[in-house]
Amino acid sequence: MSKLYVIGTGPGGLEYLPPIARKAIEESDQLVAYGLYLDLLGDLITGKTRHDRPLGEEIERARLALQLAAKGENTALISSGDIGIFAMATLVFELLDKEPEAGWEKVDIEVVPGISAMQAAASKIGAPLGHDFCAISLSDLLTPWETIEARLNAAGQGDFVISFYNPVSIKRDWQLAKAKEILLQYRPATTPVIIGRNLTRQDEKITVTTLAELDPTQVDMLTLVMIGNSDSRHITVEDGEAKRDWVYTPRGYSKKITFAKPSLERQPDEAINS
Amino acid sequence: MSKLYVIGTGPGGLEYLPPIARKAIEESDQLVAYGLYLDLLGDLITGKTRHDRPLGEEIERARLALQLAAKGENTALISSGDIGIFAMATLVFELLDKEPEAGWEKVDIEVVPGISAMQAAASKIGAPLGHDFCAISLSDLLTPWETIEARLNAAGQGDFVISFYNPVSIKRDWQLAKAKEILLQYRPATTPVIIGRNLTRQDEKITVTTLAELDPTQVDMLTLVMIGNSDSRHITVEDGEAKRDWVYTPRGYSKKITFAKPSLERQPDEAINS
Structure with a gap:
């Protein structure tokens, strides 16, 4: 079963990124995020497929991450700070709740918290x-x-x-x-x-x-x-x-x-x- | 100038400990904490001097950490979770504020946040x-x-x-x-x-x-x-x-x-x- 990691990468400096978040990024092939947050990750994301989406397209980002994972791709939905705090994680679960026929129930979701601002x-x-x-x-x-x-x-x-x-x-x-x-x-x-x-x-x-x-x-x-x-x-x-x-x-x-x-x-x- | 690291080690699992916290522990020779929090750190603290103090002796722990650092020892005051959230960090600054003649102004304090419960x-x-x-x-x-x-x-x-x-x-x-x-x-x-x-x-x-x-x-x-x-x-x-x-x-x-x-x-x- 493919994974959807929902990862908060902390305030910015990679020295704040815990091993559990680093490992989750390493295990993901598809990365969905606002581009700036991916840029902050430097070499850690070399070779992975980026799906940059601008600010304002939050719901599209969450849906895309679920779709990629449902297709069998190990996927990471990424934001800075703690993705559970005023960030993308809640949209993933709102989509699961509101679009029950989308076939996302098979996706293995893991939320990884980060240091918030x-x-x-x-x-x-x-x-x-x-x-x-x-x-x-x-x-x-x-x-x-x-x-x-x-x-x-x-x-x-x-x-x-x-x-x-x-x-x-x-x-x-x-x-x-x-x-x-x-x-x-x-x-x-x-x-x-x-x-x-x-x-x-x-x-x-x-x-x-x-x-x-x-x-x-x-x-x-x-x-x-x-x-x-x-x-x-x-x-x-x-x-x-x-x-x-x-x-x-x-x-x-x-x-x-x-x-x-x-x-x-x-x-x-x-x-x-x- | 010796350092006083004030470190939150996160919820428990070492996979939640970011590199900045690990490095701060590695650079410290004296560790001050409630014993359980040090036990969770496993091999990371081998060879370092432990100052275990029971729950209830929070002010003594904060004062001891400042005293050790003021004597020139690189010291870590440690708690689980985020040490800035309902934890020991505030006592360090309260002591600095309330005991201005203690000679602690030379201590180089660095607070390292952690994932809170x-x-x-x-x-x-x-x-x-x-x-x-x-x-x-x-x-x-x-x-x-x-x-x-x-x-x-x-x-x-x-x-x-x-x-x-x-x-x-x-x-x-x-x-x-x-x-x-x-x-x-x-x-x-x-x-x-x-x-x-x-x-x-x-x-x-x-x-x-x-x-x-x-x-x-x-x-x-x-x-x-x-x-x-x-x-x-x-x-x-x-x-x-x-x-x-x-x-x-x-x-x-x-x-x-x-x-x-x-x-x-x-x-x-x-x-x-x-």
């Missing part, structure tokens, strides 16, 4: 996802804006750390400004905001600003925007001339534990050699 | 994280229950897919039942619920039930519980004797696009050889 952004700037969080797509192409606005209000009320996927595109330029306006009703103007672009790729850029100073014109489709909760902290650690910015969201240890003075520090405990 | 669960059962979602820890050891309850209500109002971390422990046995009761006020009794245990490890078990039938006594600390949103679908695909259960959360394509009848299917497009 919010995780790449979080790791580069500290630990902003240390406590309860949510992820919201600001694209109203498929979801009515009223639903998105209800979720923004709910996320504000619940004081969740929020990652915005699809924050802005050429055609959608006002949603992020509206989201900012809604969230300012719930959390301080000084709330840390992380803006990550091209994470783990060449020209990676990550900056920290505040909710009040968030400038939607600085954000595009390659950008992940993350809004801290009301406890999130932006700190700057200085070592002589060197400075490093970090953002973290505490779990609540400071309410339970008195942080130690240096003089009270414990010595490293006895070690066990492995 | 919710992603492993989602990939094994389809694509339940296909649309807006949140993650909530049900542990009230560090977070007041009122805060958690407010988040549960917000998640219900916002119709987010919800992943519960720390759903149940030996000492905390009622929180999941209460969460279920709250969510039943917002979404149908038939809402799909995914219960994943030991994901990607030996004895992995993943089952699908409904919100009404979710039985908290079947859940423990090694379990990830995920609640669909009001659009999430549980489907069973049958191929002769074989059956496969899938859960997916649609993005909303069905509102925009008429799914094709088999006779209208497009043929696979022309291929480009890579």
Whole structure:
């Protein structure tokens, strides 16, 4: 039985691609994806048959992948990040559900998760996802804006750390400004905001600003925007001339534990050699 | 300058460990973790010095890792899943923030993200994280229950897919039942619920039930519980004797696009050889 691998390749750098994803790509002869995601894979896909499809043709990509696999071709449907998060995997199962007579029930589907953009952004700037969080797509192409606005209000009320996927595109330029306006009703103007672009790729850029100073014109489709909760902290650690910015969201240890003075520090405990 | 790697090793299976995490472990001489997480790494940690600390001693683990790195030892602080998500990374930065005189500003910290439990669960059962979602820890050891309850209500109002971390422990046995009761006020009794245990490890078990039938006594600390949103679908695909259960959360394509009848299917497009 032929396989359909549904693979998330992570944020971009191949050092984030786990062995299970690499193996799935190696075992596939047919690759279906938006071309840029395949280009990021470099030599790993040499000799394989590419089916590049432009952005906007998501349903065609998912259907093509199922058709190729149903014909007996080992196939990989590929996206960057985690293909299960705001990406192509859900369309594969929606097609299976909605087109039951297509003959796809024989296809052996395996989903391979990847590191999502919010995780790449979080790791580069500290630990902003240390406590309860949510992820919201600001694209109203498929979801009515009223639903998105209800979720923004709910996320504000619940004081969740929020990652915005699809924050802005050429055609959608006002949603992020509206989201900012809604969230300012719930959390301080000084709330840390992380803006990550091209994470783990060449020209990676990550900056920290505040909710009040968030400038939607600085954000595009390659950008992940993350809004801290009301406890999130932006700190700057200085070592002589060197400075490093970090953002973290505490779990609540400071309410339970008195942080130690240096003089009270414990010595490293006895070690066990492995 | 010595490094402190803060590493999430993913759900368990080493096939989910990306090269960046493997390299960080290889470059570390001192490993600080809850012992089970190190055991899962097998031969990868042979010859390195282990500092096992039991669950509950999280702050001690984070402090020890900073101390070892500040002394010039290349050190890895390790947890399973994504160490940035409800895990140790946030404590490292909280210590940096709260204990500024400890001399840790010289430590070169690098956070390495991993595949989180919710992603492993989602990939094994389809694509339940296909649309807006949140993650909530049900542990009230560090977070007041009122805060958690407010988040549960917000998640219900916002119709987010919800992943519960720390759903149940030996000492905390009622929180999941209460969460279920709250969510039943917002979404149908038939809402799909995914219960994943030991994901990607030996004895992995993943089952699908409904919100009404979710039985908290079947859940423990090694379990990830995920609640669909009001659009999430549980489907069973049958191929002769074989059956496969899938859960997916649609993005909303069905509102925009008429799914094709088999006779209208497009043929696979022309291929480009890579």
